[in-house]
Amino acid sequence: MTTLLAIQWRTAKVVLQREVEEVLANRWLLVYAALMGLLVIVVSYAGYRELGQAAFQGLGRTTASLLGLASLLVSVTSLVLGATAVVGERERGTLATQLAQPISWEAFLVGKFLGQAMALTMATSLGLGVGGLVVALLAPLDQAALMLVFLGLMVALGAAMLGTGYLVSVVAGDRVQALLGAVALWFWFVLVMDLVALGAVTAAHLNEASLWVLLLLNPVEVVRLLAILWLEPDPFVLGPLGSFVRDILGVEAALAALAAALLAWIIAPLGGAAALFRRQEV
């Protein structure tokens, strides 16, 4: 058993290394990092502009303001990257070449996922790091540790969306289908699901437990609430749903429940993708 796991891990590591190199060789991930850095600087500057002053706000306030826009960018990038991962290799013919080797298909998929997640983490860290450095140089250095928490949350959101993208990639017939699926899911998570939840609450008078479930079914919302509860558990920023969660569970229990949900969002879609992938043909 241990030997088998060691072999699986060795395979996953080989695929992981190749994948990191391949993703980092693509310029668009650098564009993503640059956009992330620019976002940090622009949000920091725009924060004080709103107050009528031309200056940069500190890292603590910037992090809170950055949450919405950064979540959008991280989630769309990860979903698209994941959605094209397997189907892209299938279309190129490289999937068959690799799977004709003495490797486990699940180890291949996990290695590919870990490699892409690592490359995404590097790009996110680069963008947030450089942007944060610029802001730290131009504004008071307050609550820099919060930026690290924020980075961790964005990395986790990226991993959850990447795994969801893998699920799309495994079931999609071709790359176009996969991309359409990724974009549709992105809209669902960042826009439609909230509206549906609001509509359901209004129309069906959902109870608290149903609301809680609705919240956990959206990884973007899970990360948003985690970030706010961690960074600034203010009722105005939390919104009615967030306030409800905080009031019912308390901040610490809510943080634990949301973190567990986020972990499930990272593991479950990837597990589903691996289970489907194992049953497929190449």
Next chain:
Amino acid sequence: MLTVRGLSKRFGDRLVLKGIDLEVNPGQVVAVLGPNGAGKTTIFRCVLGLVHFQGQVLVGGLDVRRHGREVRRLIGYVPQSPAFHPHMTVEETVRYYARLRGLDGNIQGLMATMGLDSISGKRVRELSGGMLQRLAVTVAQLGRPPLMLLDEPFANLDRAGQAQLASMLREWQEAGVTILVASHHLGPLVSMVDRALALEDGRVVYQGPLAGLPTPLAMEAPREGEAL
């Protein structure tokens, strides 16, 4: 080395393999002949466990459905249209596939034998069809597998490349490697082939010595030295 019993494969409504039986002993060279769509490539994909099928495939006594990873360790595969990651160099590609097979040894000797040492830094996307084919043959040889599945191995190769590959296959044969070669045209391999398996519309229509092929099928198989 290879046992195939009652192998059938369906793609949607279409039955592409219809109860194939085949027994290949160690060291034998078997030519799988037939027109496009006869099922030659599909047999190879079944042997590799890349597709689901009905029937049984044993390689070295191991069932491919139960021991896919172990079975694939025994097989070197040259696909009809080799595909590798386009941004990787030739050397990176060979090294990557060597590591996938759990080999960390020196690959330079093999690359030199295959004439790839002079283009080791070239990216796959810059390779000609012939060079890509050489790369595929190189990758298939990693770990010296005892069973080679070659799908149209002479496609894309010029005369010199064909002669070189034929000579390499003779060396493999002398070393006791079992070879299944699917091709419209066998060219330089004619003298090496121990047995032919002719397929038509997913069925075996002939199995025996190459010389005994029925006339219409023999038209498909070329004479030795014929241009490919």
